Amino acid sequence: MSQSIRTADIESFTRHCREHGMKITLQRVAIYRYLMESGAHPSTDDVFQALRDDFPGLSFDTINRTLMTFYQTGLIDIVESRTGVRRFDANMGSHSHMHCVSCGAMFDIDDPLPDHGCLPQADASGFELLGKNVVFRVICPTCRSSEGRSLREGSAWK
Numbered sequence: 001m002s003q004s005i006r007t008a009d010i011e012s013f014t015r016h017c018r019e020h021g022m023k024i025t026l027q028r029v030a031i032y033r034y035l036m037e038s039g040a041h042p043s044t045d046d047v048f049q050a051l052r053d054d055f056p057g058l059s060f061d062t063i064n065r066t067l068m069t070f071y072q073t074g075l076i077d078i079v080e081s082r083t084g085v086r087r088f089d090a091n092m093g094s095h096s097h098m099h100c101v102s103c104g105a106m107f108d109i110d111d112p113l114p115d116h117g118c119l120p121q122a123d124a125s126g127f128e129l130l131g132k133n134v135v136f137r138v139i140c141p142t143c144r145s146s147e148g149r150s151l152r153e154g155s156a157w158k
């Protein structure tokens with residue numbers, strides 16, 4: 001589920017960097033570009049593996065620090081995964097996710113979801129609701145075909 005990066009995305013990226021006093025380096029552009037293009041919610045290690053051939057001097061720590069800076073300045077988001085490994089998301093639009101429990105792949109659902117309800121009044125009192133991020137647990141088509149497993153009807157879509 002890749003998306004090709006547009007010039008406008010790079011322009012807003014460079015504007016974001018300038019506004020937050022970040023130097024625009026080739027490495028930073030490459031990291032952001034990879035996040036945008038892969039659309040796979042990669043971990044720091046995924047980014048490291050993907051960029052190590054093109055940027056042999058780029059360390060895991062530098063990538064991790066860069067991703068955390070991107071996150072802290074509101075350029076990207078962090079998605080929790082069941083394994084506890086941080087995954088990064090360049091899609092800042094309101095959306096939900098499908099998370100394959102077999103291979104760990106994470107897919108965006110961009111269409112507005114049918115409303116699954118708001119916070120119950122009792123739980124919501126005193127809290128300010130900032131957003132909602134639904135994660136559906138699924139077995140993706142690739143895993144289904146390779147393992148011959150099938151989704152139990154309805155279990156992932158309750």
Ligand SMILES: [Zn+2]
Binds near residue numbers: 101102103104144
């Ligand atoms: Zn899978």
Ligand SMILES: [Zn+2]
Binds near residue numbers: 091
């Ligand atoms: Zn996402």
